[in-house]
Amino acid sequence: MQFADLAFPTPTRETLAARHAAIGALLDTDRAAALGEFDKARREYDSWSALVHLRFSQDTTDAAAKSAREYADTLAPYATELETALKRRLLADPDRAGLEAIAGAHTVRLWANDITTFDPIIAGDLEEESKLSARYTELLASARFEIEGQSVNLSGLAPYAEHAVRATRHEAERLRWGFFAEHREELDGIYDAMVKLRHGMALKLGDTSFTDLAYRRMRRLDYGPAEVARYREEVLKHVVPLVDSLLDRRRATNGWDSLCYWDEAFIDPDGNPKPIGDHDTLVAAAETMFDRMDPRLADFYRTLRDGGFMDLKNRPTKAGGGFCTSFPSVGAPFIFANFNGTHHDIGVFTHEMGHAFQAWESRNQPGIDQLWPTMESAEIHSMSLEFLTHPQMGLLVGDRAADRFRTMHLIASLSFLPYGVCVDHFQHQVYAKPDAPPAERHAMWQKLERLYMPWTYYGDLKHPTMGGRWQAKPHIYNGPFYYIDYTLALCCAMQFWVRSRKDPKGTLDAYVALCERGGSLPFSGLVESAGLISPFAPGALADVVREAQSFLDT
Numbered sequence: 001m002q003f004a005d006l007a008f009p010t011p012t013r014e015t016l017a018a019r020h021a022a023i024g025a026l027l028d029t030d031r032a033a034a035l036g037e038f039d040k041a042r043r044e045y046d047s048w049s050a051l052v053h054l055r056f057s058q059d060t061t062d063a064a065a066k067s068a069r070e071y072a073d074t075l076a077p078y079a080t081e082l083e084t085a086l087k088r089r090l091l092a093d094p095d096r097a098g099l100e101a102i103a104g105a106h107t108v109r110l111w112a113n114d115i116t117t118f119d120p121i122i123a124g125d126l127e128e129e130s131k132l133s134a135r136y137t138e139l140l141a142s143a144r145f146e147i148e149g150q151s152v153n154l155s156g157l158a159p160y161a162e163h164a165v166r167a168t169r170h171e172a173e174r175l176r177w178g179f180f181a182e183h184r185e186e187l188d189g190i191y192d193a194m195v196k197l198r199h200g201m202a203l204k205l206g207d208t209s210f211t212d213l214a215y216r217r218m219r220r221l222d223y224g225p226a227e228v229a230r231y232r233e234e235v236l237k238h239v240v241p242l243v244d245s246l247l248d249r250r251r252a253t254n255g256w257d258s259l260c261y262w263d264e265a266f267i268d269p270d271g272n273p274k275p276i277g278d279h280d281t282l283v284a285a286a287e288t289m290f291d292r293m294d295p296r297l298a299d300f301y302r303t304l305r306d307g308g309f310m311d312l313k314n315r316p317t318k319a320g321g322g323f324c325t326s327f328p329s330v331g332a333p334f335i336f337a338n339f340n341g342t343h344h345d346i347g348v349f350t351h352e353m354g355h356a357f358q359a360w361e362s363r364n365q366p367g368i369d370q371l372w373p374t375m376e377s378a379e380i381h382s383m384s385l386e387f388l389t390h391p392q393m394g395l396l397v398g399d400r401a402a403d404r405f406r407t408m409h410l411i412a413s414l415s416f417l418p419y420g421v422c423v424d425h426f427q428h429q430v431y432a433k434p435d436a437p438p439a440e441r442h443a444m445w446q447k448l449e450r451l452y453m454p455w456t457y458y459g460d461l462k463h464p465t466m467g468g469r470w471q472a473k474p475h476i477y478n479g480p481f482y483y484i485d486y487t488l489a490l491c492c493a494m495q496f497w498v499r500s501r502k503d504p505k506g507t508l509d510a511y512v513a514l515c516e517r518g519g520s521l522p523f524s525g526l527v528e529s530a531g532l533i534s535p536f537a538p539g540a541l542a543d544v545v546r547e548a549q550s551f552l553d554t
């Protein structure tokens, strides 16, 4: 299978309508066959949509890719409308047990959730939401900076932001936040429009706030805002003091009077360990790494690499960040990243490989709804692989830097938790007060930042000093309430890490089995099936944090 050969027919309103009419007619005579056709149609539509969005991310300045994405975004609400109508009809059948016997009880629960998140009256709003999201992505992709004689984009600025020379780190942050300051009004405008639009959709669907709708859009069946709020409290209690002391230790080690924002990414006093080489070197070393870990991982990696299902190099016009997408009608995933020569290359590679491996391992799950789990579970697969590759790190950073890499990754993971819950708490506040003017949102962020990251000192960086740091976080714009997922998953991934230090083989087997289960269960079910303790269980976070602290102290 070759990525270059992938092509999916472009659907239109007419072809989609005809296909759904045929499925509807089949439903009158043969429910199982109709469900099979429904699944096939959704896989084909999703594969086409994934490819169109991927091509746009690969070159945000390609006019054809951009107009294809715009077309897909215009069509998406209509596809959702047809899909929702069919789910409604299936759920209206009094023979629920019969439906569950064919589609699976978990899938039926997901559908019952899904039909509450869409109504044709919000179709235009959804289209507008996609447009605003594309504007944000394009704006960030347009950023250009001149530093040390190089012209770089936001991803390309990252190596300078963790440079061993303090003045270079400061310069990188000065440039980065200068860009956000320059576009502050536009960024405020995009977000303000998004918040009001989302709140309006929630009201149209009968909710009182977007938060409830967002939880259902994320298909969270087994926890709500109250559980999430308690988890944030746990982070505040157990992680914030630890990170505070780690940062103070770093300040003392480096002999700084104060630890500034541009020092936060400089974790290792000898300089953050870097990959042993560029893209080609890493891609080659990764093969040996997976060979040493497990034949299932290694075989899959070769399939991905040899099929061209990876785009990891940074190019000027690529969208930022990293992600994994998949084409469910052919079973293949694709990983996207922007390598920049720092340890992030290893982080993003192992992370997206974890997602891709799960998508591959679960490809034989019976229906499309069971291929991918909800995102907090999906991030367990990705974040766990970041930790499970630890013993092989010598291959990627060199043997002498391997221990330092492991320590750095653990510190970075712990330091992420307070920021992650801050991003989440912020969004709960924003959507609770959708009419707040932009300045009030900046004030909300500042207050939360003082709570969760009391060490933060921005020095002369005006934009974040005035509460604007959140504007650099794409999830706040493009994936509302999808951020706590990383912090929940990290609590689970760190449990795998603790286990793997005692039992590497058994832990890897449990990890692979979890990947195979895909989205066949809700979060709590998947966590339990892997022998992990739910992050919502009292003491779960405190326990792994204690283990991490003892690792760092020894």
Ligand SMILES: [Zn+2]
Binding pocket: 351, 355, 378, 379, 382
């Ligand atoms: Zn991820």
